[in-house]
Amino acid sequence: MSLKIKKISPESADFNRFYNFPKGIYPEDSPKWKVPEDIDFKNLIAIYGVEDENNLLARAALYQNHNLNFQNQPTCCIGNYEAENHPKAAQILIDQVSEDAKKLGAKFLLGPMNGSTWGTYRFAESTNSPFFLEPHHLNYYQKHFLNAGFQPIRNYNSKLVEEIPTDSLEPENELIELQKSLKVNVRPINMTDFAGDLKKLHELVHQAFAHNFLFTPLEKEEFVQKYMSTEKILNQEYTRIAEDEDGNFLAFFFCLDDHLNPAEKRLIIKTIARHPDPKWRGLGQLMGSLLYRKAKKDGYQSIIHALMDEDANSSSISTKFAGKPINRYFLYSKEL
Structure with a gap:
């Protein structure tokens, strides 16, 4: 059964179908629904989906933020990533986004990142004990990215102070x-x-x-x-x-x-x-x-220091106040 890729804009008649795709892969009580999904329309190039006989299997957005660069090189990012556990569909999707980012002149593709660090970005190492505003996704997404040639470039963590x-x-x-x-x-x-x-x-x-x-x-x-x-x-x-x-x-x-x-x-x-x-x-x-x-x-009863860059000063502040790591997060890059 053949897979096909579709590229749309926010004005497309398919936009709502693509936007609502996660409703079919997350349970109704998922932490995913506690915070609306953010889309950076200012830097959005296109939204992509991979379909099998009109059934959407995976979707992502390509962003070009002209102020964003990695290793002093032009950089695009892939965000709003959602997918069934379908490795082939994931590969087709990421390959197409990568190809289009390269055509735009990007030397690197970063992800997951919804346009910039002002938006949602990073994959969590564990999704077992989520807290409010923590990135939430299906646990095979990191494997999709790694299989498509991404490598981790930055680590983050959250720390819990159990007794204040x-x-x-x-x-x-x-x-x-x-x-x-x-x-x-x-x-x-x-x-x-x-x-x-x-x-x-x-x-x-x-x-x-x-x-x-x-x-x-x-x-x-x-x-x-x-x-x-x-x-x-x-x-x-x-x-x-x-x-x-x-x-x-x-x-x-x-x-x-x-x-x-x-x-x-x-x-x-x-x-x-x-x-x-x-x-x-x-x-x-x-x-x-x-x-x-x-x-x-x-x-x-407790305090969480959330989503800190492991190299940042806020992480040292958390350590001073006896914070212990409870989760890690990763941002990935792919050279084009």
Whole structure:
């Protein structure tokens, strides 16, 4: 029985069929449905599907983000990958995406990545004990990528703090004095002017992450629009901002509750950002210590430091607070 590949745009009559394809391969109670799938329409080239007599077997998107490069070479990425456990269909799909990426001038194809690191990216090593906002996929996807010639290029992890420590933290009075000496104010994000805080966070995040692996800039309007959608899921009291006397943002913790595991009161620390000026070194540790003390008082049973680059400073912050690895994630590259 022959397989055929189809290439469509978002305007195609088949777009909804391709978009809804995962509904046929994941159970109704899958963590997959807790967060809407993200598509980076700005950088999208096309969506591809492999069919067998009009039955879709696999689908993926090809993205060309002109700000994205790997090893200083033009780079495309393959994202929104979903497939039946059909190795031949997977191979046909990835080969076609690779061929088209090469025609666009790309020297590398990265994946899985939905357009940039602002979108969903990475495959999880294990999908057995998911938490909220963790990438969720079928466990044979990594094999599809490896069989198609991809190699892992970056490792990430999540760490769990099972018992929130306070004895090993700096005494609370010392933390308050340190905060005063730095002349910083640490406050919750302002939900009455959420867009206003997001506009200021745009500058901080771009300063903090400018030299991160595969970082690409995002326009302020896009940034605000993207993160306005987090309003209903973030934990306002724990999403904290450090600012100087003039109101300039210096550091940021983005936190939310683990909505996938409501039986346990668990906090997820999703993003940590600090201004790169060396004079603010240690500010992240200060905010982390204050947050841990508050979480202990508020009855949180555990904390997850989520989706950290294993080479990044946030991973060392997690280790300081006794985090132990609970899952790893991989990003892949294929030379074209």
